[in-house]
Amino acid sequence: MLTIFNLHARVGDNEILKGVNLKVRAGEVHAIMGPNGSGKSTLAGVLAGRDVFEVTEGDVLFDGKNLLEMDPEERAREGVFLAFQYPVEIPGVSNTYFLKAAVNAIRKHRGLEELDAMDFMNLMKEKLKILHIDEDLLKRPVNEGFSGGEKKRNEIFQMAVLEPRLCILDETDSGLDIDALRTVADGVNALRSPDRAFLVITHYQRLLNYIVPDKVHVLFDGRIVKSGGKELALELESKGYGWIEEELAHAARA
Amino acid sequence: MTGVIDIKETYFSRFSELERALGEREGSPLHRLRQLAIERFAELGFPTTDDEEWRFTNVAPLAQVSFRLPAANEPPAVELKQLLPSWLQAAAGPRLVFVNGRMIPTWSNTDGLPPGVVVTSLGQRLATGAVPAPLGRYADFDVHPFVALNTAFFREGAVVALPKGCVLTDPIHLVWISAAAGEPIMTHPRHLILAGVQTQARIVESYFGPEGAVYFTNAVTEVVLEESAIVEHTKVQQESTEAFHLAAVQVHQDRDSRFTSHAIALGGGLVRNDINVILDAPGTEATLNGLYVGTGRQLIDNHTRIDHARPHGASHELYKGILDGQARGVFNGKIYVHPGAQKTDAKQTNKTLLLSDEAQINSKPQLEIYADDVKCTHGATIGQVAEDMLFYLRTRGIGQDEARRLLTFAFANEVLERLSVEPLRAWLEARFLQSPTAGRETHR
Numbered sequence A: 001m002l003t004i005f006n007l008h009a010r011v012g013d014n015e016i017l018k019g020v021n022l023k024v025r026a027g028e029v030h031a032i033m034g035p036n037g038s039g040k041s042t043l044a045g046v047l048a049g050r051d052v053f054e055v056t057e058g059d060v061l062f063d064g065k066n067l068l069e070m071d072p073e074e075r076a077r078e079g080v081f082l083a084f085q086y087p088v089e090i091p092g093v094s095n096t097y098f099l100k101a102a103v104n105a106i107r108k109h110r111g112l113e114e115l116d117a118m119d120f121m122n123l124m125k126e127k128l129k130i131l132h133i134d135e136d137l138l139k140r141p142v143n144e145g146f147s148g149g150e151k152k153r154n155e156i157f158q159m160a161v162l163e164p165r166l167c168i169l170d171e172t173d174s175g176l177d178i179d180a181l182r183t184v185a186d187g188v189n190a191l192r193s194p195d196r197a198f199l200v201i202t203h204y205q206r207l208l209n210y211i212v213p214d215k216v217h218v219l220f221d222g223r224i225v226k227s228g229g230k231e232l233a234l235e236l237e238s239k240g241y242g243w244i245e246e247e248l249a250h251a252a253r254a
Numbered sequence B: 001m002t003g004v005i006d007i008k009e010t011y012f013s014r015f016s017e018l019e020r021a022l023g024e025r026e027g028s029p030l031h032r033l034r035q036l037a038i039e040r041f042a043e044l045g046f047p048t049t050d051d052e053e054w055r056f057t058n059v060a061p062l063a064q065v066s067f068r069l070p071a072a073n074e075p076p077a078v079e080l081k082q083l084l085p086s087w088l089q090a091a092a093g094p095r096l097v098f099v100n101g102r103m104i105p106t107w108s109n110t111d112g113l114p115p116g117v118v119v120t121s122l123g124q125r126l127a128t129g130a131v132p133a134p135l136g137r138y139a140d141f142d143v144h145p146f147v148a149l150n151t152a153f154f155r156e157g158a159v160v161a162l163p164k165g166c167v168l169t170d171p172i173h174l175v176w177i178s179a180a181a182g183e184p185i186m187t188h189p190r191h192l193i194l195a196g197v198q199t200q201a202r203i204v205e206s207y208f209g210p211e212g213a214v215y216f217t218n219a220v221t222e223v224v225l226e227e228s229a230i231v232e233h234t235k236v237q238q239e240s241t242e243a244f245h246l247a248a249v250q251v252h253q254d255r256d257s258r259f260t261s262h263a264i265a266l267g268g269g270l271v272r273n274d275i276n277v278i279l280d281a282p283g284t285e286a287t288l289n290g291l292y293v294g295t296g297r298q299l300i301d302n303h304t305r306i307d308h309a310r311p312h313g314a315s316h317e318l319y320k321g322i323l324d325g326q327a328r329g330v331f332n333g334k335i336y337v338h339p340g341a342q343k344t345d346a347k348q349t350n351k352t353l354l355l356s357d358e359a360q361i362n363s364k365p366q367l368e369i370y371a372d373d374v375k376c377t378h379g380a381t382i383g384q385v386a387e388d389m390l391f392y393l394r395t396r397g398i399g400q401d402e403a404r405r406l407l408t409f410a411f412a413n414e415v416l417e418r419l420s421v422e423p424l425r426a427w428l429e430a431r432f433l434q435s436p437t438a439g440r441e442t443h444r
């Protein structure tokens, strides 16, 4: 579904991604871990189409299409979704209005009819119920004045509504209490299906107890330096990243 | 029609025409008032950009057109139905509709008002020789040349008077339409709102004209709030983008009264709005909300002045602007706290969204404080649509243009959501969501 080949990206003169390679198949869950500043959010941003990141080399194919050539909205309509590490507050735009615009833009792209007010509200209510989120959310302006946990829940709610095919979660679990963490896990698990894939960026094993990854990758200084199964996450949690650094240094000497 | 006209000569000769048409008795109080005003106007002339109050607003284009006075009952050049926007057709409440400077009884309706309430045409009042007492008492024509011009020339407008304790639920609509065929006209609407003790009312002034038409609207509104009166004044301006719109609102507040203004400026080529509020007794509160939207080569100037003359007064001011194309905006917000006006609480905010590189805003807060125990704050921001918000919306599938519209609407909505006249609010919301600078309803 997603193939990242030798991806290099920079901000200004600062090269952040230095040749990322990754292959994600439909139905899989991949976890990406790595120390602060290693480029995890940059990778997520490049996939979503943030233009501060300049791609200098490499390719990204999504269902065989060149993702890097698409505008952010086109990527979203094709089924890429990014749950932001730091969701943006948009005062003055209600969640309802925002989501209706999003749902209908995506439906239109898929050749479906726009939802009328009634069907749209039913869809909202159904999704809120699955995630145990209060209906108040709909009336509130997008993320404005939300606590960190509320913002993350709102990201998951949007994901549930938009039903993307590739879900990228950028530290959606960071700073969450256990209830909010369950919302995130429920949201992801409700969406899991053979034709959908997840890229879960996280620092912790906690979320991975609920969403068991097929593969775990370590992003280090702009490269994926190690990949393994779900046990790699446990190892990283208990031992930190020091040993990986040592391994790298050792490999460099050899 | 182009080339600079002799202001004095032109306006004096128009004044003579008016005198002949009105036939007011020489030496009568009203005639005296007009005389003083035209003389004062002759002394003041049109302001130049050397005048601090007009620094960014050059009215020279106004002096290039020789405006005529409309004839009696000059029919509109366009069908009225086309000029009234849908929100006004849907709005409930009594209304006075003026076309080309005259009240149109068939379009007006003042049925069902509570006993004692006056909603009437100033023209009809003047025709009976009865001049409403406070007319001209509050709007000072000594310094403001266009108030002087209005005072010399007014012949129509509304007189609204609410007796003690009267509470009106529906707003009163004062609709002013300029749509004359032939040479450009000028009109000088003059409204007088008298809100008695413990009254409550909403007044909605609206101004329209067919797109492309050249004309000059020079309005003055006096609002007087007696003790504990609550008045909400909404002004929606959707003039032709070739029109000149100058308007002054003068508000006088007595003890414990509450005044709210919503000033929505969407049309007009050269626009100047002055709102002066005097909090002339303890315990008063004034709220001034404003939204100005300009595109093309529009110039929209908002000058507000709040005089805190007595203690325990509060004022809240929020003006927001959206400027595209080569449009220019001016915001000048003066807050004057007089000696002795202790415990004054004044807050002023001006925010402008610039949608193009060539759009401009000159924003100037002016705080003059002569009392020591007061709280006065002001803030001004100028910015573009926030890139991070835009990106966020786009990652949810919303196209770039729609995302921009949505964010522009969100910016405007902070002012729009305060509007209490629901058909107007809903109409504006729909307009903004369609196009960020579609201030005017497009006429077919």
Ligand SMILES: Nc1ncnc2c1ncn2[C@@H]1O[C@H](COP(=O)(O)OP(=O)(O)OP(=O)(O)O)[C@@H](O)[C@H]1O
Binding pocket: A011, A014, A016, A034, A035, A036, A037, A038, A039, A040, A041, A042, A043, A052, A085
């Ligand atoms: N917009 C930007 N402008 C300049 N530098 C940036 C920008 N975004 C990221 N960087 C830099 O790129 C590097 C990688 O940042 P990134 O946010 O991708 O790391 P991360 O792995 O997500 O870290 P964390 O675990 O803290 O979220 C950092 O050095 C950061 O300072």
Ligand SMILES: [Mg+2]
Binding pocket: A040, A041, A042, A085, A170, A171
């Ligand atoms: Mg990050």
